[in-house]
Amino acid sequence: MKDKRQQILETALKLFVENGFHATPTSMIAKEAGVATGTLFHHFKTKEELINTLYLETKEILIQALTKQVNEQDTLKSKFRQVFYNAINWAISHPDHQFFYSQYSYSPFISTLTRELGLQRFHVIQELLKEGQENDILKAIPIGLMIDTAQGTLDGITNYLMEHPEKIDDREFTEQAFSMFWDVLKG
Amino acid sequence: MKDKRQQILETALKLFVENGFHATPTSMIAKEAGVATGTLFHHFKTKEELINTLYLETKEILIQALTKQVNEQDTLKSKFRQVFYNAINWAISHPDHQFFYSQYSYSPFISTLTRELGLQRFHVIQELLKEGQENDILKAIPIGLMIDTAQGTLDGITNYLMEHPEKIDDREFTEQAFSMFWDVLKG
Amino acid sequence: MKDKRQQILETALKLFVENGFHATPTSMIAKEAGVATGTLFHHFKTKEELINTLYLETKEILIQALTKQVNEQDTLKSKFRQVFYNAINWAISHPDHQFFYSQYSYSPFISTLTRELGLQRFHVIQELLKEGQENDILKAIPIGLMIDTAQGTLDGITNYLMEHPEKIDDREFTEQAFSMFWDVLKG
């Protein structure tokens, strides 16, 4: 049997995504996780601590995923392509985590501190963007705008894929998608 | 003195944006709106009816705003530019409405029916996109992907502007932003 | 039917005396008072506010009782006798209030502010004590010691009377009791 703490975290993730934070009673989390309510509060002092822990613990996994197989000797475009594929593959294979991030990253339930730690999520991409601007490959615009727009575009593509997950294996389709992402950025 | 019903709607919008739906008690809305709790429920049978009404009543304003000054005889790019400027100007001048839409458009508090009505928000843009594809001006990709990506890119740009509202008057900046939006779409 | 707020206060007084503060759930107070739990919290924001209100509202009654029929032209001893009889009569006829004061005056449930207001309880007696010292009738000792000791002696006598309430009508007995009280004080 899995660790009870872990079981609570996984159940909470699922239920928060399905119902929302406030619409998910701690009693429901405990019940579905197969533990007593007291156990939940034994591991997480408050409901808020639970969601913040959830945010931070799952963030790690995502960061790892995004940078996988990005090789230093690749061209910039290749690096972006790899990150792009990492991102959409991760989203498709971890839909709950993906929904969790899009719903809660900017919600008031996640404390400012936690959110700031979580922002490192796109640190890798930010570095790539800066590198591209310095080498005159990407658009010469304020880096902040570039970051926000890149993220928005990626989110849009991901949204579509979440609703049409079969497309993830259609290489022609994903390459078209990547070309949209790339065109936003390239100078 | 303003109509009490209207006062309730405006207060609710503000508080829902600030605190979230579930974290905003109806008693707080009533108090801040300067009416009795009974009055709120006199005008809106339930709290859900209140937020759905809010969604629909404010949607109208947005739709009007997006299509303003889009002339039939303009080039497609000009039309897109106009819609783009309409969208970012509206967001900057109605930040609460903008936050309200980004928070609640896909939340479970908005009933499916209401949401579908609201989707007409981007109906204009969808028509433009189709027109552009038919004329080989835009990328030849599934229309759904194009819609989602366009919306994502626009949201990203808007996010940035919401945090740097002074840029809205910097024409060079907004043109750079538009070029990102346009590059996503154009073939 | 009595005012619900008043009904809650009276029920709470009785139950706090019987069971103690922490051993009296608000649900029990509400039930016994014949109101919904929500009603209790409608009138008193917290359980602590309830007990503090109780303390202050009942204090008034006591203060009035202690100074009844104390005439300016009486001798000092007569004044003390009158206050003494007022005190023991009040205790016997309001046993719940009396128990409430002896249990909660120095408990942590009563906030410091509330307690200080309540200390005015013995203000009358304090004035009489000072007067007696100035006229060389009472012991020439620190006033603080005199106050505390007088209160202790009176409490002791009251304790005995609470357990033998029939004695209250035995004038010979009460005069003996008063002589103990007086002997503590007189020089």
Next chain:
Amino acid sequence: MKDKRQQILETALKLFVENGFHATPTSMIAKEAGVATGTLFHHFKTKEELINTLYLETKEILIQALTKQVNEQDTLKSKFRQVFYNAINWAISHPDHQFFYSQYSYSPFISTLTRELGLQRFHVIQELLKEGQENDILKAIPIGLMIDTAQGTLDGITNYLMEHPEKIDDREFTEQAFSMFWDVLKG
């Protein structure tokens, strides 16, 4: 390192005095005593057993202290003086115990059985009072009234000393205090 059982008792005494019985969780006692929660329940089957044990174990010490140096051949007044000094000295040097007794002697947490055992506390004094009445030295009043009043007066004096502990070494002051105590009793 001290015995864990003893450590628990001492910590509990301190915390019960500071916060009250119900406001002191067993978990807090265990934590502050540096033991596991299980350990507390290994030594005391229930929380009630803990406080009752506390009451009885510390009572012994007090009883010993009160009768110290009371010699058979002394005059009655000398005996009372000795007991009086023993009482106030003990209170000053064991403030937590003193508070514990004044708070819990008559509380419902101490079982009737325990309380009765504890009443022996004033057994010595009761014997002296009876002796004094038989010899026509003390007031000829019901013994119960005498006991309660004597205890009340002593408590009053002790209360004052607890807040002005420096006075304990002022012999003139303590003799004045004793004279109040004595005047209550003597015929």
Next chain:
DNA sequence: GATGAATGAGAATTCATTCAT
């Protein structure tokens, strides 16, 4: 003896909603 994770009944408090005025 000692540990501390696990338990679940029970506590204070909240809040959408009703209804008599």
Next chain:
DNA sequence: GATGAATGAATTCTCATTCAT
């Protein structure tokens, strides 16, 4: 239309106690 006291189910959190290690 407007009011706000009253409602009670639902929620978060507490805490004495158990038990496997």
